[in-house]
Amino acid sequence: MLCQLYEHEDLKHPSSAEMEVPTKIKSKRLQVLRRSRIPGDAEGHSPRSDVDQEALLPPHLRSRLYDLFGQMEREFEALYADNLASGHQISQRLKLTYKTSTSKIVSSFKTGAATCRLVREFRGHRDGVWEVSVSKTDPQVIGTASADHSARIWFVENGSCLLQYVGHSGSVNSLRFHPSQDLVVTASGDNTAHLWKCQVTKPPFVEQPAPKCHSSEDEIDSNEREDTDGMESSDDKIEPTYIRQPSMELLGHSSVVIAADWMPGGNQVITASWDRMAHLHDAETGEIVSVLSGHDQELTNICSHPSQRLLVTASKDTTFRLWDFRDPSMKVNVFQGHTQQVTSAVFGSNDLVVSGSDDRTVKVWDLKNMRSPITTIRTDSAVNRLSVSANNTIAIPQDNRHIRLHDMQGARLARLLKSNRQGHSRMVCSVCWSDNEAATCDLYSCGFDRHIFGWTIKDTKE
Template sequence: MPVEGITKTTKSKGVRMIRRHRSHTEGTHTDRPSMSRYRDDVETDGMPSALRDRLYDLFGQIEKEFDTLYTANITLQERVDALNEKIEVSSTSDKQLVDSQDTPDLGSKPKRSASQISQKIKTTYKVSTSKIVSSFRAPTSSFTYVRDYRGHRDGVWEVKVSKSDPHVIGTASADHTARLFSIETGICLLRYTGHQGSVNSIRFHPNKDLVLTGSGDERAHIWSSQVTLPTHGEVVKSHSSGEDDLDGSEKEEMMEDQDQVTDCVTQRSPLMELSGHVGVIIAADWMAEGTQAITASWDRTAILHDTESGEIINTLTGHDQELTEVEAHPSQRMAVTCSKDTTFRLWDFRAPAMLVNVFQGHTQPVTTAVFASNDRVISGSDDRRAKIWDLRNMRSPIATIQCDSAINRLSVCDATQIIAIPQDNRHVKLCDINGNRIGRLPRSSRQGHTRMVTSVSWAGDTSTNLFTCGFDRQVLGWQVWIQPKDKE
């Protein structure tokens, strides 16, 4: 219990609040707090430079204290998890011991005290229950780390896989850039630098070589994703600029990163700019047919845009607090928006009169909601719960997945219907579409994320089929293999 209390205090109310408030709007480096600014285009007029620098230093010390305390707490949490696993092993051993005992001679019917009878009933109940539970074994699975995708100089907010062939992954970062990487080689193919603030989301067009990004500069950009996959002979190393902004340890990390960063095409301006918001655009997505796009903002509204003309079709209002995410249905004219007001809304544009449904079930900000097959929606929240909803009966969720930490942008695999849930505690949990736990990606001092995992995305039939990104600037590729139960 003390461990969970510390986590809530230090992580959720401290580091999480500072990082999200700062990085979504500014995209500055993680060790330089900038609570005094809301966007990149707002300056601290009238404040002496010495005082401003002193404030930066103080906030830097505060965030480092949060990081230290959070790291210590995570270590304690891992010890607790290890102890729980030992308890489960011990419980299994006890069950086997009970199963191995001889069946008593029912003919003699020896007299037993009330306490003995009670203990016998409890033991029999435990054994029978264990046998029932063991019949619902989780499917065989394996999780293998494949490679990383380097280049970003600040936290990465989202990773997505393109729908067209050849498949590439796109990343959106607080360093004001978006990047496209080759899945098979890890090479950066294209770098987009058109935004003036943190790039908070990236989505690929359903059938064209176009990308949609949303940013803290209150704009959404549409730009071309046409790239040429280089051969091994075309790989040329390059060096990043701007190292003067980093301290010693971070420069060492950047030097290590440079060994795997290659020259790539840089795109500096969009094909189309979508405007209309008066606050940070936290996410943007294509509607099913690709001729429209929907954006979600901290100004508490979502806007439906015409992507060919850039005009505003409709402004969606109703949320009481800032929006945190937007996701469009892959084949129907529907979209969901999430908000800090603890709800998410389903917007149905198929009827002449737009229909709106409000989903209430979480107790803290809803950070993610995605569509799955069989008319289902999976939502995630800072309340450490992911909920599975049926669109045909939206009054209450049909299943709840309990997690260990706040949940970020999750993803559902189209082929296997496996849910990947990224969390603030650096772990990624895997469950089936009914909410049953499958496992979690391996994480250690040498492998996995070192800060909160912000987003995950499944790929199709590729050797690397799951991608994760986090505020540690890492983008990682995994091979996840799960054997169905009927093939055991």
């Protein structure tokens, strides 16, 4: 079309810049029309010189030029409209594809590989429960640490409280059982850790009816149940024995002791504090054997390896550290990958470490290659003190009252019940697996709602 214009010797070739968009075409047409006005026209223009008159296009060419530019303008406008329509169609197609693929992913997640049932409820604490632990000796008992300044030992078979430790003057933040003896270490907000005896005998059996509830991935959450702050706790079936004095008091920290654990063999105790340090104590004398420093902010948790002289410390500085006491120089490795405070780091089998964070992720690390996680599990809420079972199933307690189960590859297995009648009504602070195959419960959980629950987990693939 344009070549017909260029054949006329008096018509200049328009530049490419003048033809980029329809607005520029319109502007160019107006310029051409102004150059082709008749001298002395109705708009009052003065007559042009002889040179200008010779430069004017003949009327038939001027008319033809006007028609060609009009066609060009219409073609550009049509092309522009087609592009808009095509872009909208592509956008809608992408949205539909994304929605379909996302639905398939969500559906695959909802097909859980495990079912969970609540079978025990332990009640008696008068404030939030920070941690739950399972004894490695018989009879089958669990321990809990609470903000009500007490720690309790519970008999699993009937949910009765057997012992109540009241030796701390601050919140009890952690409780861990000795690997082979009837001893417990508790960490407290009073800047100390206490060792105390928890020797118990099997009490007379008092049957506790199991709560009737069942959890599956297709279950829909209902509204939160009523606030339980002012609710009086139910009377214990058996009056607990009170312990008021520790066997040993571990001193040395200048701030809150947030967690404590036993080193393999039980001859040493490790404590973690908000003073940014961890202390290794002799369990018989209480003497500080080593001070572990390096974190930039407060420690949030500590965990020792069940069989090797390894431990991990989690911190608010977004990292966790692996301390290797097998090396005479005590090798330290810093794990970086979280964007907010690391709330938990625990050992799994096969040289794996699992970390959880307030950044709503859980990461699985291989100690043989510690540069980056081998798995990242993304959740919808902050993660608290998690636990890994003997078969490497990760139980993830969260601020949003959920407890989720995943495998080490990140596949979602199940979600434990959260409703207005059963399950936790506030954030879940800690979970702990029982690896005893004959145990009444497979998993225990505790939360800020003061409740401790025992769950059975059944693998639907079996």
